[in-house]
Amino acid sequence: MQGIMIQGTSSDVGKSLIATAFCRAFSNEGLRAAPFKSQNMSNNSYVTKDGCEIGRAQGIQAEAARADASVWMNPILLKPQSEQHAEVILLGKAIDSLSGKSYRETFYEKGLKTIEEALQLLEAHFELLVIEGAGSPVEINLKDRELVNMKVAEMADVPVILVADIDRGGVFASIIGTLELFTEEERKRVAGIIINKFRGDIGLFEDGVKWIEEKTGIPVLGILPYLNDHMIDGEDSLSIQPFARKTGDGILDIAVLRPPYISNFSDIDPFYYEEDVSIRWVRHLSEIGTPDAVVIPGTKSTIHDLRYFKEKGLADWLVWYAEEGGYITGICGGYQMLGRNLIDMAGTDTGSPVEKEKGLNLIPADTYFHEKKKTLQVKGRLHPSIELGMRESLDGYEIHLGETLLENECSGKRLLLLENGEEEGFYGREGKLIGTYMHHIFHNDEWRGGWLNSLRKQKGYPCKDPVPIKALKDEKYNELAEHLQKHFDWEKLKEIIFNWRKQNEMA
Incomplete structure (x- = not known):
């Protein structure tokens, strides 16, 4: 299977947005790409044409890839109902409401089997998968039965790009800390790093890039400027846009x-x-x-x-x-x-x-x-x-x-x-x-x-014509892809993806 997995040093570092950009960029190059997130936890969902429910991020990524969204792109969706329980959506349909403990104890094997089936079906219909992880891939208390980060990268046998959010601070520690908590085999799978949500003069971060690459031996593939007004739906409540306070007459x-x-x-x-x-x-x-x-x-x-x-x-x-x-x-x-x-x-x-x-x-x-x-x-x-x-x-x-x-x-x-x-x-x-x-x-x-x-x-106040949201949406997918490719080593990413199997077979 050819593909790439995007993991983050924490939640809300921009994984979903970057995955969306990848989907449109690959589609623009004529590739049949599909998004995949094995397990999503979000109350922001998407209804497919056949009336099934998946995470909204994967529905949006499918639109960006110019593909019909399907349950195989997000086979497991967890919708929080309280502090302790979540509704379990399996292949688009609600099957149960479980506590976190019950879910870990009773669902793991079923989840693995469903994920494996989904990957096989997507591989049969698409040329390339853009896989998104969740939260941090090194939560030690969850790592032994996780269904959404390195376990999935191993099942799909794809390289991993690690995304870090510089806007929240601590970007160097978050990168080094995440890599240190990976096993040796997991760390070998990390083929590139993205610094996301950068504000200011990117030239001032050249020393930072050099330090990261020397310290980790992993290339920094891109430094992505903070992007406003991208119009891409957020995955969960962490992604709710901040107050849009406007003042003045009218x-x-x-x-x-x-x-x-x-x-x-x-x-x-x-x-x-x-x-x-x-x-x-x-x-x-x-x-x-x-x-x-x-x-x-x-x-x-x-x-x-x-x-x-x-x-x-x-x-x-x-x-x-x-x-x-x-x-x-x-x-x-x-x-x-x-x-x-x-x-x-x-x-x-x-x-x-x-x-x-x-x-x-x-x-x-x-x-x-x-x-x-x-x-x-x-x-x-x-x-x-x-x-x-x-x-x-x-x-x-x-x-x-x-x-x-x-x-x-x-x-x-x-x-x-x-x-x-x-x-x-x-x-x-x-x-x-x-x-x-x-x-x-x-x-x-x-x-x-x-x-x-x-x-x-x-x-x-005088009446106004509405902003043409529907007409703008597809343009925004293209703008997002262009934004990423402008600040990203796109050719290096494709080299990583398409040479991964060959390099691993030789190893």
């Missing part, structure tokens, strides 16, 4: 409530590219301010996170804000919170059967949590009862356990009419109160533009 202030078990936070990403929109992530009532609109995103545990909002005073504030005519949009778990009651008879949302919780009572609806999760890509239009003059269809995806049942005679309307004929979501108070299960609804340019223009009109 700025719309949008507060996004951040629950502890936030999921699919990429729903918010398009707002970062609207010049007159300021995004604030809010955890506490003291941070809420006087926003022009509030978005309640998805969550892996709606009831737990609703209780968190109640404890912090945010739930009562939302009810007051709605009564004062504020704009509120709830997506997935946020939509469920807006209703009257949440009933978890099977314990799939909380882990405890027969759990019930009062909702915000802003929408006349009750949510029932079922054992089987709904995962599918969806497409539709605004419901015919909503007269907003929007012509474009809307597309996104659904990932949820709960079913939200609206009263037949409610004071609002349904938001969407899907292609399969189903009515979806809630539209009330002339668009000031919206709930939907459609993730990425704000990635639809016409809808996002119309929603923002309603805020602008209320504030007395």
